Amino acid sequence: xxxxxxxxxxxxxxxxxxxxxxxxxxxxxxxxxxxxxxxxxxxxxxxxxxxxxxxxxxxxxxxxxxxxxxxxxxxxxxxxxxxxxxxxxxxxxxxxxxxxxxxxxxxxxxxxxxxxxxxxxxxxxxxxxxxxxxxxxxxxxxxxxxxxxxxxxxxxxxxxxxxxxxxxxxxxxxxxxxxxxxxxxxxxxxxxxxxxxxxxxxxxxxxxxxxxxxxxxxxxxxxxxxxxxxxxxxxxxxxxxxxxxxxxxxxxxxxxxxxxxxxxxxxxxxxxxxxxxxxxxxxxxxxxxxxxxxxxxxxxxxxxxxxxxxxxxxxxxxxxxxxxxxxxxxxxxxxxxxxxxxx
Amino acid sequence: xxxxxxxxxxxxxxxxxxxxxxxxxxxxxxxxxxxxxxxxxxxxxxxxxxxxxxxxxxxxxxxxxxxxxxxxxxxxxxxxxxxxxxxxxxxxxxxxxxxxxxxxxxxxxxxxxxxxxxxxxxxxxxxxxxxxxxxxxxxxxxxxxxxxxxxxxxxxxxxxxxxxxxxxxxxxxxxxxxxxxxxxxxxxxxxxxxxxxxxxxxxxxxxxxxxxxxxxxxxxxxxxxxxxxxxxxxxxxxxxxxxxxxxxxxxxxxxxxxxxxxxxxxxxxxxxxxxxxxxxxxxxxxxxxxxxxxxxxxxxxxxxxxxxxxxxxxxxxxxxxxxxxxxxxxxxxxxxxxxxxxxxxxxxxxxxxxxxxxxxxxxxxxxxxxxxxxxxxxxxxxxxxxxxxxxxxxxxxxxxxxxxxxxxxxxxxxxxxxxxxxxxxxxxxxxxxxxxxxxxxxxxxxxxxxxxxxxxxxxxxxxxxxxxxxxxxxxxxxxxxxxxxxxxxxxxxxxxxxxxxxxxxxxxxxxxxxxxxxxxxxxxxxxxxxxxxxxxxxxxxxxxxxxxxxxxxxxxxxxxxxxxxxxxxxxxxxxxxxxxxxxxxx
Numbered sequence: 029x030x031x032x033x034x035x036x037x038x039x040x041x042x043x044x045x046x047x048x049x050x051x052x053x054x055x056x057x058x059x060x061x062x063x064x065x066x067x068x069x070x071x072x073x074x075x076x077x078x079x080x081x082x083x084x085x086x087x088x089x090x091x092x093x094x095x096x097x098x099x100x101x102x103x104x105x106x107x108x109x110x111x112x113x114x115x116x117x118x119x120x121x122x123x124x125x126x127x128x129x130x131x132x133x134x135x136x137x138x139x140x141x142x143x144x145x146x147x148x149x150x151x152x153x154x155x156x157x158x159x160x161x162x163x164x165x166x167x168x169x170x171x172x173x174x175x176x177x178x179x180x181x182x183x184x185x186x187x188x189x190x191x192x193x194x195x196x197x198x199x200x201x202x203x204x205x206x207x208x209x210x211x212x213x214x215x216x217x218x219x220x221x222x223x224x225x226x227x228x229x230x231x232x233x234x235x236x237x238x239x240x241x242x243x244x245x246x247x248x249x250x251x252x253x254x255x256x257x258x259x260x261x262x263x264x265x266x267x268x269x270x271x272x273x274x275x276x277x278x279x280x281x282x283x284x285x286x287x288x289x290x291x292x293x294x295x296x297x298x299x300x301x302x303x304x305x306x307x308x309x310x311x312x313x314x315x316x317x318x319x320x321x322x323x324x325x326x327x328x329x330x331x332x333x334x335x336x337x338x339x340x341x342x343x344x345x346x347x348x349x350x351x352x353x354x355x356x357x358x359x360x361x362x363x364x365x366x367x368x369x370x371x
Numbered sequence: 372x373x374x375x376x377x378x379x380x381x382x383x384x385x386x387x388x389x390x391x392x393x394x395x396x397x398x399x400x401x402x403x404x405x406x407x408x409x410x411x412x413x414x415x416x417x418x419x420x421x422x423x424x425x426x427x428x429x430x431x432x433x434x435x436x437x438x439x440x441x442x443x444x445x446x447x448x449x450x451x452x453x454x455x456x457x458x459x460x461x462x463x464x465x466x467x468x469x470x471x472x473x474x475x476x477x478x479x480x481x482x483x484x485x486x487x488x489x490x491x492x493x494x495x496x497x498x499x500x501x502x503x504x505x506x507x508x509x510x511x512x513x514x515x516x517x518x519x520x521x522x523x524x525x526x527x528x529x530x531x532x533x534x535x536x537x538x539x540x541x542x543x544x545x546x547x548x549x550x551x552x553x554x555x556x557x558x559x560x561x562x563x564x565x566x567x568x569x570x571x572x573x574x575x576x577x578x579x580x581x582x583x584x585x586x587x588x589x590x591x592x593x594x595x596x597x598x599x600x601x602x603x604x605x606x607x608x609x610x611x612x613x614x615x616x617x618x619x620x621x622x623x624x625x626x627x628x629x630x631x632x633x634x635x636x637x638x639x640x641x642x643x644x645x646x647x648x649x650x651x652x653x654x655x656x657x658x659x660x661x662x663x664x665x666x667x668x669x670x671x672x673x674x675x676x677x678x679x680x681x682x683x684x685x686x687x688x689x690x691x692x693x694x695x696x697x698x699x700x701x702x703x704x705x706x707x708x709x710x711x712x713x714x715x716x717x718x719x720x721x722x723x724x725x726x727x728x729x730x731x732x733x734x735x736x737x738x739x740x741x742x743x744x745x746x747x748x749x750x751x752x753x754x755x756x757x758x759x760x761x762x763x764x765x766x767x768x769x770x771x772x773x774x775x776x777x778x779x780x781x782x783x784x785x786x787x788x789x790x791x792x793x794x795x796x797x798x799x800x801x802x803x804x805x806x807x808x809x810x811x812x813x814x815x816x817x818x819x820x821x822x823x824x825x826x827x828x829x830x831x832x833x834x835x836x837x838x839x840x841x842x843x844x845x846x847x848x849x850x851x852x853x854x855x856x857x858x859x860x861x862x863x864x865x866x867x868x869x870x871x872x873x874x875x876x877x878x879x880x881x882x883x884x885x886x887x888x889x890x891x892x893x894x895x896x897x898x899x900x901x902x903x904x905x906x907x908x909x910x911x912x913x914x915x916x917x918x919x920x921x922x923x924x925x926x927x928x929x930x931x932x933x934x935x936x937x938x939x940x941x942x943x944x945x946x947x948x949x950x951x952x953x954x955x956x957x
Contacts, residue, residue, distance in 0.1 A: 067485075067488075067489065067490050067491060067566065068488070069488070094488065105483060105485065106485055106488075106489075107482065107485050107489070107490070107491040108482060108483065108485065121474065122480070122483070123469065123493065124467065124468075124469050124475075124480055124482045124483070124493050125469070125470065125471055125473075125474040125475055125480070126474065126475040126476075126477065126478075126479070126480035126482075126483050127474050127475070127476060127477060128477045128483075129477060161564065161566060164564075164566035165564045165565070165566065
C-alpha cells in the first residue's frame with residue numbers, strides 16, 4: 029500500500045473538478061490527479077459556440093486556471109486518455125501506455141457526441157461541438173464556409189444555429205426528435221420549434237430523415253428521404269450526448285448506457301465512484317437508473333462522490349427540475365417523475 | 372504572407388539518431404530559404420546512453436541567438452524528454468511515442484508530465500519505424516515525417532534532404548530512412564487532428580542566396596586553410612577536436628603538416644617551434660588544455676614568435692563540463708601566464724566571425740610576432756548556422772611577416788627597437804639573419820641581458836607593438852549609432868553578443884531606448900570606443916556566461932562606473948530573452 033492515498037479523477041468537467049476540490053478540502057495530504065483527454069484546462073463548454081464565432085477567446089473559455097490547481101496541489105494531466113481500468117492492481121492505463129496506481133477513483137468522464145446508428149457510415153463527414161478539440165479542428169474552416177447543414181439539433185445545436193445565422197451563414201437544420209436524448213420531442217414540440225426557427229431565416233426540415241451524404245471535392249450534398257437535396261460546405265451532427273465510458277467496459281465495473289452507481293454514487297466496486305453525465309444513478313423511489321445533465325447537477329454530484337469516497341454517506345440530492353427554453357419549448361434537465369421543480 | 376520564428380528540439384538517447392534528425396531538419400529548412408541556428412547538447416561520456424538534444428531555431432527573419440525555450444519538443448526517449456520539458460514553452464507542442472514497446476511505469480512517460488496548455492500529439496513512432504524498416508532505428512525519421520505533416524512542409528524536399536544526408540550510405544539505409552519518414556508523414560496526415568497554429572505554408576522569405584550550413588569549428592578550419600596555415604599541432608579535446616579532425620584530412624592536401632602531440636604543452640611547443648621556423652602555425656584546445664599551454668605561451672611573447680591558439684571554452688574550472696558552454700576563460704586568455712605578457716585576444720561573436728577571427732589571428736600573429744588567442748566556446752564551436760559564403764582573405768592577410776632588408780642584415784638585430792615596436796624578423800636560413808632566441812630577457816640581438824634598463828625597454832617594446840593592433844581590428848559593433856543618448860547600453864563579448872544584439876533590437880521595438888556594443892578584439896581592448904559608448908548610456912548592462920563577471924570587471928576598470936551584470940552558468944548559450952527581461956527590469 030502506498031503511504032498516502034492517490035485519488036484519481038477521470039474527467040475535467042464540472043463534476044470532476046468539484047470532486048477534486050472537495051477531496052482537497054477534506055484531505056490535505058492525499059495525492060489528487062485529474063486526467064483529461066483534452067489539452068485545455070477546465071473550460072466552459074457552452075461558450076464554445078461563441079468561441080467559434082470569435083466572440084470570445086480561449087482565455088474566456090477557461091473556468092479554472094492551471095495555477096489554481098497548483099495552489100491546491102492537484103495534479104492535472106491534460107491531453108491524456110484513459111484506456112483501461114484494472115481492478116485487481118487498482119491501476120489505470122493511459123493511451124500513451126502509462127500505468128498509474130490509485131487508491132480510489134472517481135469517474136467523471138462526461139459525454140461525447142452521439143452518432144445515430146443510421147449515420148455511422150457518414151461519421152468521417154460529420155462535425156461535432158462536444159469539445160474544444162473538436163472546435164479547433166474546424167474553426168477556421170467554418171469561418172470560411174457559406175452553407176452549413178445541421179442534423180439533429182440538441183441544446184447546443186440551437187445555440188450554434190443562431191451563432192451561424194449571426195455569422196451570416198446559410199443554415200439548414202434537420203431536427204431529429206431523438207436529438208435530445210434522453211428526452212424526445214413530440215410532434216407538437218417539433219411544430220412549435222419549426223415555427224420559431226423559420227422566423228430566423230433558417231431552412232428547417234422536420235419529420236424527415238437523412239438518406240445519403242456524399243462528399244465531393246469542395247462540398248457535400250445531403251439528400252433526405254423526402255427528396256430534399258442540399259449542397260453545403262459542412263455538415264454538423266448534433267444529436268445529444270452519450271456517456272464517455274469506453275475505458276471502463278470490460279473492467280468489471282457495471283455499466284448500462286453510463287456507469288451504474290447507487291444513490292451514494294458508488295459503483296459496484298468499493299473504491300470507485302462515478303458522477304456527472306457519464307453516470308446512471310439509481311433512484312430507490314422509482315427503482316430505476318437515471319441520468320442528469322447540466323452544470324448544477326454535475327457540480328453537486330462531483331461534491332457528493334468525493335465526500336462519499338472519503339467515507340461519508342451522503343445520498344445524492346435529486347436536483348430540482350430545471351428547464352432549458354428551446355425555442356419556446358421547455359426541456360427539463362432531470363426527468364425523475366417525483367422530483368419537485370426548483371423554485 | 373506571414374513570418375515564422377520557431378524553436379524545435381529533438382530529445383533522445385545517444386544512438387537514437389537525435390543529432391542526425393536535427394541536422395537534417397536544419398539543412399532542409401535552410402534549403403527552403405529559412406534562417407536557421409542550431410546546436411546540439413550531448414553527454415561528455417563517449418559510451419553510454421546519455422541524453423541528447425538537437426535544438427534548432429528556424430526563422431523567416433535574421434536570427435542572432437538560438438532561442439531560449441522550445442516551441443516544439445519531439446521526444447524520442449521519454450526518460451530524457453521528461454527533464455527537457457522544462458525547456459518547452461508553456462503553450463508548446465509535444466510529439467511523443469504513443470505506442471512504446473512496453474507500458475511506462477507511473478511518471479515515466481513524457482506526456483504524463485505534459486505542461487498545462489501544451490498540445491501533445493501521440494505518434495506511434497516505434498511501431499511505424501518497425502513497419503517501415505523492421506527496427507526502432509527509424510524513429511527519428513518517423514518523427515520528422517510527423518513534423519513535416521503537422522507543419523505543412525514540402526514532403527518531397529524533406530525526402531531529398533534525407534537522401535542527401537545518407538547519400539554515402541548503402542541504398543538500404545537510404546530507403547529505410549525515407550520509408551520511415553513517409554510512414555510518419557502519412558500516418559500523421561491521416562490520424563492527427565491538428566489543433567496548433569504552426570505552419571510553414573505561405574511564409575514570406577527573403578531572396579534565397581547560396582548559403583553554407585556550417586559550425587564555428589568547421590569555419591575555423593576552413594579559415595586556417597584559406598589563410599595559408601602550414602602547421603597544426605594539437606591534442607584532441609572537446610569542444611575543439613573537430614578543428615583538428617578536419618585539418619588532419621585537409622591540411623596535408625594543402626601542403627601543410629599536422630602533428631598530434633602527446634599533450635597540450637607539446638602542442639604549443641611545436642606551434643612555437645614552427646612559428647620560429649617561419650610557418651603559419653596554430654593549435655586548438657579548450658580550458659584544461661589552455662591551462663597547460665600557459666606554460667609555453669610566455670615564450671611566444673618573450674621570443675616574439677607567432678603562435679595562434681584557438682581556445683574553445685567549456686564550463687570549468689578543471690575538466691569541468693566538457694559539453695557545456697561557458698565564457699569563463701576570459702581572464703585566463705587575457706591575463707594568464709607569468710610576467711608582463713601582452714597578447715592579442717580575439718572573441719568572435721557568431722559563426723561567421725569565427726572565419727574572420729581565424730584569418731585575422733594568423734595574420735596578426737605573423738605581423739606582430741606574438742601570441743594570438745581566439746576565444747570560441749562550445750556553442751560557437753558546435754552550433755550550426757546557415758551563412759553566406761565568406762570572402763576569402765585578401766593577399767595582404769596571407770603574407771604579413773616584416774622581413775629584414777639588406778641594411779638590417781648587415782648587423783642583424785632580431786629585437787631591434789623600432790618606432791612601432793615591431794622588429795624585422797628573419798626566418799631561419801636567411802643569409803645574415805642569424806640570431807639568438809630564448810625565453811630569457813634579452814637585448815636587441817637576443818642575447819640574455821638582465822639589466823634593469825634592458826628589461827624595461829624590451830618590456831616597453833613588447834607592449835608598444837599593440838598600440839597599432841587596434842587599427843587592424845574590425846571596429847566594434849554598435850547598434851543605434853544615430854542617437855546621441857541611450858537609456859541602456861548593453862556591452863557584450865563573444866557568443867553572448869548575438870543574444871545581446873537581438874535583445875536590444877527587441878527592446879527598441881518595444882520603445883526602449885537601448886543600444887549594444889561588442890568588439891571582436893578584447894585584447895588590446897578598444898577602450899576609447901568603449902568609453903565613448905558608455906558616455907552615451909545612462910545605464911550599462913554586461914551579460915556574460917560566467918559566474919564572477921570576468922568581462923564586467925575588466926570593463927568596469929576601463930569605464931570607472933558601476934554596471935549591471937547578468938551572469939549565467941547554465942551550460943547553455945546566452946538567451947536574448949533573458950537579456951531583454953533584464954533590460955525591461957532596469
